[in-house]
Amino acid sequence: GESVGLHLPTLSVQEGDNSIINCAYSNSASDYFIWYKQESGKGPQFIIDIRSNMDKRQGQRVTVLLNKTVKHLSLQIAATQPGDSAVYFCAENWTSGNTPLVFGKGTRLSVIA
């Protein structure tokens, strides 16, 4: 999951298992959330997003869960593959406010073959 500090938290999972990456967001007014995947040496890529009027959204092999009560977001990856190894960032946004996306610190996912 997310943490403050200089070093990224790391999640190691066996190939084929499910992965759950957690994110605690800071602004209770945030109403739009995005998960990004960043491979080494590349820019972040959009994975999935969710708005605050939903608590779950599914994509291909990924599911995002939103718990507004505790300001928590999670990304579930089914049947994790070696190609899923990357750093995952959550981002939050208050769409009515005058501030850009705020990114979390990131979690490194390592898939063990």
Place this chain on the structure above:
Amino acid sequence: DGGITQSPKYLFRKEGQNVTLSCEQNLNHDAMYWYRQDPGQGLRLIYYSQIVNDFQKGDIAEGYSVSREKKESFPLTVTSAQKNPTAFYLCASSRRWNTEAFFGQGTRLTVV
């Protein structure tokens, strides 16, 4: 192909020199952003632009400057005033202010 292009991918400069990083998008996006990423860390916002001819400071703007004279282009200048310029720089754009951002592939700047 539509996308956001950063150039160059790697850049080396001597300490005390200004350097400009290029960012171009052909997605017709209104908003553009510059982020800095240090090893093992998240993204920190340097500058952002909601619309052409307008830009705002982000969290770590000191030592950087930008311009937004064209919708497609948002160059970032790293000045000699930036105390620790070696980093990975990411440019992004979004269709409207505060919608999903698309990222370029980044420029790795090394100052020696």
